[in-house]
Amino acid sequence: MTRKPFYDSGLRFECQMCGNCCRVHGEFAYVYLRESDVLAMAAHLELDRAVFLERYCQQEDGWTIVRMDDPACPFLDERNRCRVYPVRPKQCATWPFWQENLTKKAWEGPVRDCCPGIGRGPLHSKAEIERIAAETEAFYEEGDREAELRAHD
Secondary structure, three states: OOOOOOOOOOEEEOOOOOOHHHEOEOOEOOOEEOHHHHHHHHHHOOOOHHHHHHHHEEEEOOEEEEOOOOOEOOOEOOOOOEOOHHHOOHHHHOOOOOHHHOOHHHHHHHHHHHOOOEEEEEEEOHHHHHHHHHHHHHHHHHHHHHHHHHHOO
């Protein structure tokens, strides 16, 4: 018998625009970018790709990641609003429905502690939650393949 996930009846979430998810939280300190993210974000900020990379990014394990020199994302403004919101990376757009967050312990612990939008707003169905989580995992898997190919070039 397959055990139903704790979110079988769905989960309520609505972004409160607080910027908490854009801050470093222990191991949650990385924003991974694919080349399409780099190009979209650079264009949105009206920067050349090379300038964007130099100013905001670093390389780690074959991935381009946002440099988190401060306790908050460099794209978070003084009002806790994202300056790249329309072109934010997949990782940011799919918060909090990440695979690692979809355990009762994580959801009701560190995720809720970080995010005041947990338990508020519309009910997201199990199917929607799992679709978003799967898209995010696919994003990382494809990015891992790209990083591996770059390492062999």
